[in-house]
Amino acid sequence: MNDDFQQISLVGFMKHNGGLEFRIISESDFQFRAKVQDIHLNPGGITHGGFIMSLLDSGMGTAAHRALGANARAATISFDVKFISASRTGDLLLGTAKVLRKTRSLVFMQGEIRCGEQLLATAEGIWKVL
Numbered sequence: 001m002n003d004d005f006q007q008i009s010l011v012g013f014m015k016h017n018g019g020l021e022f023r024i025i026s027e028s029d030f031q032f033r034a035k036v037q038d039i040h041l042n043p044g045g046i047t048h049g050g051f052i053m054s055l056l057d058s059g060m061g062t063a064a065h066r067a068l069g070a071n072a073r074a075a076t077i078s079f080d081v082k083f084i085s086a087s088r089t090g091d092l093l094l095g096t097a098k099v100l101r102k103t104r105s106l107v108f109m110q111g112e113i114r115c116g117e118q119l120l121a122t123a124e125g126i127w128k129v130l
Contacts, residue, residue, distance in 0.1 A: 005033060014058050017051060022062050028099040030066065032059030036091045045122075046086040047093075053081050054124045055095060056111050063097035064107040064127040073106055076129035081123045087115045105129050 005021035014020050016037050018040070022032045034055055056120040066075045077124055087093060101108040107127040113120045 008062060011045060014054070016098065017054055017058075020055065020058050020062070028067065030059070030063035030097040032062065032095045036087055036093060037090055037103055038089050041089060043113070046088060047091070048079065049081075049083055052093075052113060052121050053123075054080075055093065056081060056113060056121065057125070059095045060097040060123065060125055061127060062113045063099065063111075064109060067099045067102060067107060068129060069122065073126050073130040075130055076125055077106075077128045078126040079123065080125065083121050083123055085115075085118050085120045087118075087120055091115045093120065 005023045007022055008022045013024060016122050018037055020032055020034055020036060024030055025124055036047050040047050040051040057079060065072060068074060093115055095111060095112045095113040097109055099107060105128065111123040
């Protein structure tokens with residue numbers, strides 16, 4: 001895997017979640033990743049669903065911003081996540097974000113997170129251009 005990810009989200013909420021690395025694949029395809037830490041676990045010892053959702057929202061939101069252009073801003077207005085499998089401390093989570101459609105006021109996206117070959121979660125969302 002080419003390792004040209006850039007560290008982002010070192011401020012605000014994602015800073016407290018451990019940050020996020022991001023890269024552009026094409027004008028409609030993006031990847032993001034994060035490593036699971038002990039602070040990301042639920043009482044059952046697996047990665048907390050809230051962390052998975054935050055990672056998807058931040059990665060897909062960053063993709064929406066990048067797809068819109070330099071100074072564009074967008075906010076999540078709809079977000080649906082399906083949990084499929086679990087991960088643990090030390091796992092590297094790789095997410096993908098795909099822009100399905102862009103209008104002047106909305107960005108429709110699809111995403112997923114994997115740990116190796118294992119699918120952990122899928123998501124669909126809509127971002128409002130601000």
